[in-house]
Amino acid sequence: MKKLIILALFGVLLTNCQKKTNTDKIEISALYPAPKSYPINLGEGYSKNIHTGAEIKPIVTSKRDTIVTGKPIAFKGTVVPFAKGREYQLTTKTNNKIAAFTNRFLAKDPTIYPLTDSNKTVKSNRHIIFKGDTLSTGIPIPFKGKKIALRQPNLVKAKPMFFRDQALYNIQNLDVLQGMASAKVYDLCLSKKGGLWLATYNGISHYDGQSFVHYSRKEGLPNGNVRAILEDRKGNIWFSPMGKGVCKFDGDSLMIFDQNIGIKGNSIWPIIEDSKGNIWWGSSLGLAKYDGKQIIHYTTNEGLSQNLIESIYEDRKGNIWIGTSNRGVNRFDGKRFEQYTYKQGLPLARVYAILEDKQGNMWFGSNGRGVVKFDGKRFFHYTKSAGMSGMIVRSLSEDKQGHIWMATSDGGLNKFDGQHFFHFTDREGLGDNYILKMIKDQQDNLWLGTYKSGLIKCDLNTFSKRKIRGNTTEEVVRAFWQDKQQRLLLLSQLGGLVRYDGKTFIAPDSTAFFANKPAYDVLQDKNGAVWLAIFGGLIKYEGNKMTHYMPNVIVRALLEDREGNLWIGTQGYGLYKYDGAQLTKFANADGLPHMSISTLLEDKQGNIWIGTEHGLSKYDGRSLINFSAKEGLSDPLIMTLYEDAQGFLWIGTYSQGLMRFDGKQVTCYTTREGLSDNLVKSIIQDKQGSIWVGTEKGLNRLSGLKATNAYQIQQFGQVDGLKALDFEANSAFLDKNEVLWWGTGKSVLNLDTKTYNFPAKQPQVSLKQLAINEQFLDYRNLSDSIRQFVDFEQVAKFANYPVKLTLPYDFNHLTFYFTTQNLNQAHKIKYSYKIDRIDEQWSIPSEQPVAEYRNLPYGRFTLQVKAIGQSQIWSKTFEYQFTIRPPWWHTWWFRLAYILVGVLAVAGYVRWRTYSLKRRQKMLEQTIEEHTRDLKESNEELIQLSEHLKTNKEEIVALKEKEKELLEEQVKTSESEFLLTMKSVQEKFNWIQTIKDDFSKALNTNDPNELKTVEKELQKFLNATSDIDILSNRIESRYPGILAELNTLFPNLTPNEIKHCILIKLNLSVKEAAQLLSVSTHAVKMARKRLRKKMNIPEEIPLKDFLHSPTYYNSEDASEKSSEVNTKNT
Incomplete structure (x- = not known):
């Protein structure tokens, strides 16, 4: 029993022990796998595409000639006539010009007001009367709030931000349809933990980029109309519900401060935290400072110019600036107030916004009076007449470049760079021109709270759309070039050449000429002439003269090499080289793999690279080497080529992404490695070394990783500011100002790489x-x-x-x-x-x-x-x-109880079983004695039965031996019959061979007597080989004299009946006889029945036995025996 209990306890320990888990961390692999590299094989080449596994076929021209690849071949070409072009005179009209920045306006000189003596006064009164109560001012007062529980709302998934149709910049909007609680956003602040807090008409909200959390009156707010919000250094959220004092949300509960005089029933507008951690707010009762325990009220008694506060700001020196509703600005250094009003020269009364810039200048935004810059001595007043779009300035900010941003409620957003005002309104993509608040995040993006259009995000340092013609909404640009005057040349698809000087897009008066002639490429040669590749020839610009060459040729690509030769790639017409004197054509016969040229490039060694629809070709000035899938290219259809600063050749393909060729091997980048699409259409490198790849479905940036000599791929789509994702082939350019330009299917796109902030910070999840x-x-x-x-x-x-x-x-x-x-x-x-x-x-x-x-x-x-x-x-x-x-x-206790109950049950069962076994033992002893007697009797019976079985066994063995002898006899009989048959066949074959020889001899001699002899011999053979004869011969050989016996006993038998007798004698069944005679089984049965009747054979005697000894069965002994059998049966 004790052993059972010990085992039970041990079982409990085992059931409660858990297996040790592997705590080793499994590192997550990279988001995309590393690219694969393959060697270029210029020897035998590959039999299958090493990238796709497809079978490689030879390149065959239209004339059924096979192009040689992987080996240098002579590349000479044929000199052809270069017809004189048709000349056109061009003029530039005023209506062919459009300003590059339609929202940029030259800033006019502001009105300047000098600062007069400021008013510094401190009154002696230390209280004011508010709603019948006395409010003490200028002295600390204990300040406590009331804590309440705040219900937690469920997450609301935020839909993606959207662009307005007219957006020219990366300005994205978020409204009620995207998940916001209200379209009115009065205030907003960035959270140190990430995300954005919003003060709205329907409570406060937190937005993390993917979801909202909305707190409203339903969740416990004292009022849903919230006008100001702030996150302090401890992470607490301060906000001011309309008419309900100040609230602090610590992430768990809500503290409401509305019981003290000066707070209860009062509306708080601005809230800030100073550098010492004090919370300041303003109301209609002046300024208040809260240090966490006590509050101090500052009013006109302490020197404020007015008690109705609109804005509060702390400068770098720790001074608190206070904007009032009708009496200008105040500066408080902690001891006294300094007033700046009309009297001191400030041309503003109501101040909504205050900002200190990097130079220490103070900026003030007003209600209907524009903005003022104060340098400590003078006030510079900017209004609409100076270039602003609005006069009600609600918020101010400064970016990293020192530009001042002004959010207005009557003219959208303004940027001031010191020389120009830039207007960003609903025409540039804002959802609303009525802006209430603006803040700047760490990436220099601006977030705007609007009066009726929710939240707006402005990323103005990223991609922007350019409109190059005034009369079109969309312009497809196929190529770019920068001329010697540093003007950017843009080749539009259907409008010809457009020049950009940094301020204006200017188009020559040749739009009608290009109406049905799509353009593809542009360059300026060393002599200053501009060449255009178009659908229908080659265009040369020299001053105001345009010359049209090769009008029947589709020109796709242009290149001027270092020797001044102009290379012309065509669609279906091969490759041309123009050296200024003569034109040389290169075609399939010269080794060119295809007559359609998609792109041309000259590398740093002077080699000319030719991209075609059947692979890539390299011309070193003497010979040509063709590269195809056989040599290791992933796709022979080449879209674009680019050589980077390190000398690597980048190859864009039609369906297999991007390849980097270092002269020995190619490294492949596809969607598997992170590209947005495998149809690569343009490649360009910026000054930072990043490779930009335009595809059919978005833009990609490959940034080099020095430690691994690899590239990291970043994708850009519509959410990043791209208005179109389908980039044009070979339409990418980096200008002298490090601005990248692209042509897309809907617009011209550019990016200033000097100001763009590439995301490099890892997320915090x-x-x-x-x-x-x-x-x-x-x-x-x-x-x-x-x-x-x-x-x-x-x-x-x-x-x-x-x-x-x-x-x-x-x-x-x-x-x-x-x-x-x-x-x-x-x-x-x-x-x-x-x-x-x-x-x-x-x-x-x-x-x-x-x-x-x-x-x-x-x-x-x-x-x-x-x-x-x-x-x-x-x-x-x-x-x-x-x-x-x-x-x-x-649970452990249930398992313990379960095991203990089991132990007790087993113990009880053992005791009961022992007693039962002892009782049954006696009964078994008696039963055994009885069974012993029975077994003895049974044993004697078994001995007798064994002897009987032994006798039966001997009889069975004898029968088996007899059966074996019969089977052996049947086998011998079958073998002798087979040998007899083979002998008969051989005799007949020899006989017919003799007849054949005699017949041939008779034919040769043409002797009629001999022919008759052969005929008789043949008839004799046929008679001898009849069925009856064959069967007769076989039966006679096996049973000699049987046929004579049958003919004697039964002379009236027909030959057919004799045949059936023979088949019966040969032991053939009815079915076998029918198959041999080609008759039905029924016919055989009827024939045997007639035979029994004709031969008078009794039914009890089998036909086979009768035919075995017909003489016996016709004797008297057989008749008597048959009679006895019949009598016995009767």
């Missing part, structure tokens, strides 16, 4: 919300019915998930919602996650910030999640631990 069994739960306000099952220590601040969560076994369907709080790259973030003991590998990276697990087993788990963004750097791993309790039947 965290958990935002946790749903259980597909239900949203507010963990701070759980119902009692759920709280009794769910255990946790606390709820994470500013999130909705519990820390150290423990759940019952049936709460095992968990949905985790992640966030990176990345406002600018949220659409580029991908997440990968796993749970230890559940997942062996990380999940495939996905843009969905959600992980769902169903039917989780019980145990302790750790969720791990990582994120990767545009920087291609994985974030640090975020871990979340939780526990699912086992069901009661899997």
Whole structure:
């Protein structure tokens, strides 16, 4: 019994021990695999495409000639006549000019007002009367709030930001249809944790780039109309509901400050935090400072010019600037106020916005009076007459370049660079010109809160759209060039050449000429002439003269080499070289793989590279080498070529992406390695060394990684500011100002690489919300019915998930919602996650910030999640631990009780079994004695039975031996019959061979007597080989005298009946006889019946036995025996 209890306890220990899990971290692989490299094979070449596995076929021309690849061949060409071109005179009209920046206006001189003596006064009164109560001012007063619970709202998924149709810049909008709580955004602030806090007409909202969390009156706010919002250095959110004082949200609960005099029933407008951590706010009762414990009110008693406060700002020296509703600006140094009003020279009364720029100048935005810059001595007043688009300036900001941005509520957004005002209104893509607040994020993007169009994001340092003609909405540009005057030349598809001098796009008066002649390429030669490749020839510009050459040829590509030769690539007409005197044509006969040339390039060594529809060719001035799939190209259809600063040749293909050729091997980049599409149409390199690749479905940037000598690919699409994704072939250019230009299917696109901020920061991922069994739960306000099952220590601040969560076994369907709080790259973030003991590998990276697990087993788990963004750097791993309790039947106490009950049951059963066995033992002893007697009797019977079986066995063995002898006799008989048949066949063959020889001899001699002799011999053979004769011969050989016996006993038998007798005698069945005689089985049965009747054979005697001895059966003994049988049967 003791042993059983010890074993039971040991079993309990085993059931509660868990297997040790592998805690080694499984690193997530790169978002895209590394590119593959393949050597160029100029020897025998490849038999299959090493990239796709497709079978490689030889390049055959239209004349059925095979093009030689991989080997140098002579490349001489043929000199052809170069016909004189047709000349046109051009003029430039005023209506062919369009300003490059339609929103740029030269700033006129501001009105300047000198500063007069400022007024510094401090009154002695220390209180004011507010609604019948006395408000003490200028002295600290204890200040406490009332804490209330704030209900947690569910996440609202944010739809992507959108562009207005007329947008020329990367200006994106977010409105109620995209998930916002209200279209009115009064204030906004950036969170140190990431994301954006919004003060709206319907509460406060947090936006992380992917989702919203809306707090309104429904969740516990005292008022939904919130006019100001701030995040302090501790992460608390301060905001001011209209008429309800000030609120502080710490991520868990809400503290409402509205009980003190000066706060209760008052509306707070601006809120800021100073460099010392004090919170300042302004209202109709003046200025207030709160240090966390006490509040000090500052009013006109302390020196304010007015108590109605509109704006508050802290400068770099720690001074607090206060803008009032009707009495200008005040500066407070902590001891006294200095007033700047009309009296001191400030041409403003109501000040909405205050800013200090990098030079220390103060800027003031007003209500209807424009903006003022104050340098400490003078006021510079800018209004519409100076170039502004609006006069009501609500917010001010400064970017990294020192430009001043002004958000207005009557003219959109303005940028001032010191010389020009740039207007950004609804014509440039804003959803609303009525802007209430503006802030700048770390990437220099501007976020605008509007009065009726929600939130606007302005990324004005990225891609922008250019309009190059005034009378068209869309312009497709096929090529770019920068001439000797540093003007940019743009070749439009149907409008010819356009020149850009940095300010104006100018088109020569030749638009009508190009109406039905699409253009493809442009260059300026060393002599200053501009050449255009068009559908229908070659155009040469020299001053105001245009000359048209080769009008019947489709020219696709142009190149001027270092020797001044002009190379002309055509569509279907081969390649031409013009040296200024003569024209040389190169065709298939010269070794050119195809007559259609898509692109031309001269490398740093002076080699000419020719891209065709059947591969790539290299001409070194003497010979030509053709490269195809046989030599290692991934795709023979070449779209574009580019040589980078390191001398690598980049090859864009039609269907297999991008190749980098270093002279020995090609390295391939496709969608598998991160390209947005495999149809590569343009390649360009910027000054930073990045390779830009335009495709049919977006733009890609390949940035070099020095440590690995590889490239990191970043994709750009519509959400990054691209108005079109289909880039034009060979339409990419980097100008002298480091501005990149592209032609797309809808517009001209450019990017200033000097000011563009490439994302390089890794994301910071965290958990935002946790749903259980597909239900949203507010963990701070759980119902009692759920709280009794769910255990946790606390709820994470500013999130909705519990820390150290423990759940019952049936709460095992968990949905985790992640966030990176990345406002600018949220659409580029991908997440990968796993749970230890559940997942062996990380999940495939996905843009969905959600992980769902169903039917989780019980145990302790750790969720791990990582994120990767545009920087291609994985974030640090975020871990979340939780526990699912086992069901009661899997708990240790239940298992212990179960085992103990089992032990007791076993012990009881053993005792009962022992007693039963002893009792039964006696009964068995008696039964054994009885059975012993029975067994003895049975044993004697078995001995007798054994002797009987032995006798039977001997008889069976004798029968088997007899049967074996009969079978051997049948086999011998069959063998003798077969040998007899073969002998008969051989005799007949010899006989017919003799007849054949006699017949041939008779024919040769033409002797009639001999022919008759042969005929008789043949008839004799035929008679001898009849069926009856064959059968007769066989039966006679086996049963000699049987036929004579039958003829004697039964002389009236016909030959057919004799035949059936023979078949019966040969032991053939009815079926076998029918097959031999080619008759039915029924016919055989009837023949045998007639035979029995004719031969008078009794039914009880088988035909075979009768025919075995017919004489016997016709004797008297047989008759008597037959009679006895019949009598016995009767």
